[in-house]
Amino acid sequence: MPVSDYLVRIISKNGKVRALACLTTELVNELCRRHDTWPTASAALGRALTGGALFGALLKTGQRVALKFEGNGPLQKILVEGDSNGAVRGCVGAPHVHLPEKNGKLDVAGALGRAGFLTVTKDLSLKEPYRGTVQLFSSEIAEDLALYLTESEQIPSAVGLGVYVEPDNSVAAAGGFLIQALPPADDVAVDTLMERIAKLPPISELLRNGSKPEELLALLFADIPYDILERRALAFDCSCSRQKIERVLFSLGREELSDMLEKQEQVTVNCEFCRESYIFDRKALELLLQELTDTASSK
Helix, strand or coil, rough: CCCCCCEEEEEEECCCCCEEEEEEEEEEEHHHHHCCCCCCCHHHHHHEEEEEEEECCCCCCCCCEEEEEEEEECCCEEEEEEEECCEEEEECCCCCCCCEEEEEEHHHHHHHCCCCCEEEEEEEECCCCCEEEECCCCCCCCHHHHHHEEEEEEEECCEEEEEEECCCCCEEEEEEEEEEECCCHHHHHHHHHHHHHHCCCCCHHHHHHCCHHHHHHHHHHHCEEEEEEEEECCCCCCCCCCCHHHHHHCCCHHHHHHHHHCCCCEEEEEEECCCCCCEEEEHHHHHHHHHHHHHHHCC
């Protein structure tokens, strides 16, 4: 049995560096299967999903984060949502993308496109969500997330992400880490960590060979004392439901619903994130239309 996905959070004994590492193989496999992604798209989506899991773990209870990568490459966009409880979902604009390898690796940057933007939206349970946007730096996902944290949130950060896609297009391993320097900065520890990150073997290979999140952190923090703060489960989870889709159809208005009834025997709506199909037959559409009519007449 494969190891279930989970995340580990640590902090240095002096409280000046915090880090997270996670394993996301199962949830990445599940979403790549649902979206029928080809290898390069699988690697891109897998990295973004792992980033979403790491960003979600930085939030307080009940908060959510959305990552939107938009580029000028064939992949078009990647959307990922994560929350404080370890739930992650996501999708790509064009799942059937596979490019020739570049330097022996899947060309994620070429698939996403060198020019574009990363937008991070946080639902912090306030009146308005927080939103920050940065230009794509390398389009490799990890460096773009680190740049966002460093520039938009003013927290010096390093992010490492890895996805190993097998020849049969299954995902053999996925995961990553996020390290942040907290004020006042421990320059010696930061320099040591940066040197180790530069020398670290590819994360995808470490995970494929059996390394766990704890072992990734132990490699990086070899002689830097730290405490483990928590371990939390991660999983693919979609918040869609028939009731929510009904509300979407309801919002179309009487004219458009009436037009649907005239032209179609049934309407199928697919969730963008999980690809679940919701079917509404004539009777269901007629009930929605009647509800719209009753609502309008009661005003």
